Amino acid sequence: MALTLTDLQRPEGFERLVLAEDAEAGLTALICLHSTALGPAAGGCRMWPYASREAAIHDVTRLARGMTYKNAMAGLGLGGGKAVIIGDARRDKTPAMMRAFGRAVEALKGSYWTAEDVGISPEDMAHAATETRHAVGLAGASGDPSPWTAEGVFRCLRVGATRVFGADDLAGKRVLVQGLGHVGLSLAEKVASAGARLMVTDINEAAMTEAATRLGAAVCAPDQVFAQQMDIFAPCALGGVLTAETAGALGARLVCGAANNQLASPDVAALLAARGITYLPDYVVNAGGIISVASEIHGHSDAWRLERLCAIAGRVSEMLAEAAATGRETTAVADGMVEQMLALPRRAA
Structure with missing residues (x-):
């Protein structure tokens, strides 16, 4: 069976939702274009063993919308899109699958640019790039975007610390990094180097052991995160970690992490604010990776990458100042900033 693309019913406010299938290559993927108002849609491809196609659609649409906001806030001249491949990356992924995915991206004729995300490596993306001009984040070009994401989060974390604690000095601050993938581990290294009292958690015990040995981190079980006392919480795993229940238990004053869609629902932002917890919206602070990809x-x-990276921290400072002056939640302020940008005529990056 050759590659087939099927347009699915798109959610209101979205531009396109495509199902890509190639049975011979083992590919079942969804590509979602949320907005191309500011430029072609750009966002990574993740591979995950979703329980159902509906679960995959829910994830890809949330992620695509988040990319619109992230790319706009970072001033990249790009719209928002995302792709997900349904399957277990450790067991199911093959070069043939990634080449088939590349053909699906190429069939969209430049309306979507892809890069690596959870479960997809630069090497995987190189296979996709044999079939499309619109795969980036490649070795020898912009490369792995993870270090840029971590650096952007770290800079924003220090801006948030200045607002919350009166200084960007992290020495002695208790910082819990949840998730020790490429981005989380890099962020943990930066936090430890800044003199913070680092705590880590991950479902991978070997990753926690490495962080404890190499970085001197304290470790906690994944199900004990919200029982810990901390100053700063840095969620760097999958999304939805901040629910009404966990927000009520969180013992931190600042939340700043790399995970996408950290709030399980929009009303969690108000719960955090009511408890005096400053939340830095994920799509603002985790834009370093897409900045690197956009440069390619x-x-x-x-x-140019460094200029845009510095601008992220500046946006966070503006956002926090407006939130403090108006009493609005940081999420509402950030969303308002993006909506103003989307209403302006398209400008070159």
């Missing part, structure tokens, strides 16, 4: 899309230099 647009053909810009490292200097």
Whole structure:
């Protein structure tokens, strides 16, 4: 069976939702374009063993919308999109599957640019790139975006610390990093180097052992995160970790992490604010990776990447100042900033 693309019913406010299938290559993927108002849609591809196609659609649509906001806030001249491949990356992924995915991306004729995300590596993306011009984050080009994501989160975390604690000095601050993938581990290294009292958790015990040995981190079981006393919580695993229940138990004053869609529902932002917890919206602080990818899309230099990375921290500072002056939640302020950008005529990045 050759590759087939089927347009599915798109949610209101979205531009396109495509099902890509290639039985011979083992590919079942969804590609979602939320908005191309500011440029072609860009966002990574993740591979995950979703329990159902409906669960995959729920995830890809949330992620695509988040990419619209992330790319707009970072000033990248890109719209928002995302792709998910249904399957277990450790067991099911093959070069043939990634090449088939590349053909699906190419069939969208430049309306969507892809890169790696959870379960997908630069090497996997190189296979996709044999079939499409619109796969980025490649070795020898912009490369793995994870270090850029971690650096952006770290800079924003220090801006948040200045607002919450009066200084960006992290020495002695109790920082819990949840999730020790490429981004989480890199962030943990930066936090430890800044003198923080690092705590870590992950479902991978070997990753926790490494962080404890190499970084001097204290470890806690994944189901004990919200029983810990901490100053800063950095969620860097999958989304939805902040629910009404966990927000009520969280013992931190600042939340700043790399995970996408950290709030299980929008009303959790108000619960955090009511408890005096400052939340830095994930799509603002975790844009470092897409900034790196955008430099490859647009053909810009490292200097451009660094300029945009510094701008993220500036946006966070503006957002916090407006939230403090108006009493609005940080999520509402950030969303308002993006909506103003989306209403402006498209400008080149």
